[in-house]
Amino acid sequence: MTRLNLVLLLVLLASALSLVHQQYEARRLFVALERANAAADRLASEHEQLQVQKRTLAAPARVQQLASERLQMRPIHPGITEVLALPVAGAAGGAAGPVQRLQGPVTAPAPASATPLAQPEPRP
Structure with missing residues (x-):
């Protein structure tokens, strides 16, 4: 026990x-x-x-x-807009000419059968 x-x-x-x-x-x-x-x-x-x-x-x-003060950016304006138009490729596959620089308001792109774009005016 x-x-x-x-x-x-x-x-x-x-x-x-x-x-x-x-x-x-x-x-x-x-x-x-x-x-x-x-x-x-x-x-x-x-x-x-x-x-x-x-x-x-x-x-x-x-x-x-901040964009306007630090980066000196400003709103877009049609009068100062630059548009680059790329040339149409030729039959040989190369570039048909130099890149054209246009200024002014952006408009709708012209059809491919239209005449080439006018040369831009020289800048001062």
């Missing part, structure tokens, strides 16, 4: 130690989970702030202002 009591006491102690270890692991994992959730919330908040900043920086009015 004493032997049985001793074995049961050892089993009881092992069970108690196992229970204490499992509770410790559960608490440790809960703390790690809470830290991960806090980090995820912080990253989500930072992501939202970056999205707002990205939308602000990419606003069309700001882009246009």
